[in-house]
Amino acid sequence: MYNILGIGKSGLKSSQYKLDAVADNLANVNTNGYKSKEVSFQELLNNEDINAGSKSGVGKINFQQGNFVESPFDYHMAINGNGFFGVYDGEGNLMLTRNGGFHKNLDGTISDDNGYPLVVDYLVPLEEWGNDRVNITANGDIVSANNETDVLGKIILYYPENLDSLISLGEGRYLPSGEVPLYDSIENEEIFGNIEQHYLEASNADITKSFVDMITTQRSYSLSAKAVQTTDEMMNIINGIKR
Structure with missing residues (x-):
């Protein structure tokens, strides 16, 4: 159970980090010379090579020349x-x-x-x-x-x-x-x-791609939040039975 909570928590943090980058790209679509941020995700494994969640970071800044x-x-x-x-x-x-x-x-x-x-x-x-x-x-x-x-x-x-x-x-x-x-x-x-x-x-941020990334990342955030909520409810039920 605690492992599931950890996975959900890492998923929330990863999604939030990417949402911050996407929001920055959208806010600077009309900023001359702006270079978009690209976020990558990495799977976290424990010592038994079992999935322990994910982490994200700004993998790089896209320095491709704008129009x-x-x-x-x-x-x-x-x-x-x-x-x-x-x-x-x-x-x-x-x-x-x-x-x-x-x-x-x-x-x-x-x-x-x-x-x-x-x-x-x-x-x-x-x-x-x-x-x-x-x-x-x-x-x-x-x-x-x-x-x-x-x-x-x-x-x-x-x-x-x-x-x-x-x-x-x-x-x-x-x-x-x-x-x-x-x-x-x-x-x-x-x-x-x-x-x-x-x-x-002009900015090289692609507004269409940014909106797609925002929608998919919001859905991922919602799924991680639901997983944490469901796990918390199950733990409360189990703790109630033990009493």
């Missing part, structure tokens, strides 16, 4: 191939993202919609850029639309040696691991994809 959507804004970009944009949080920590929805603020700084500044190697001070439109080349050079020989700065891309080492921070942002080499497009330009100006990379 590109056109945008009229100069600082909207997508990366065609390997690479992540770098942004800084309020404490100066580097975060990586595929969301290229940036804009130039009134003070001249370039940031995303959350106010996180984009990592740029500035060759000309921001205050000297003026209000002219800019062109962004495939290798990240930011040049004045009025004078294309005037390189104002260069957007730096990043790529970890192991994608699975990235720590998800939510909303398509990731924290690089300090234990895994992190390459940048200044010293290792050949391993990076091209920047496409006037495009945004």
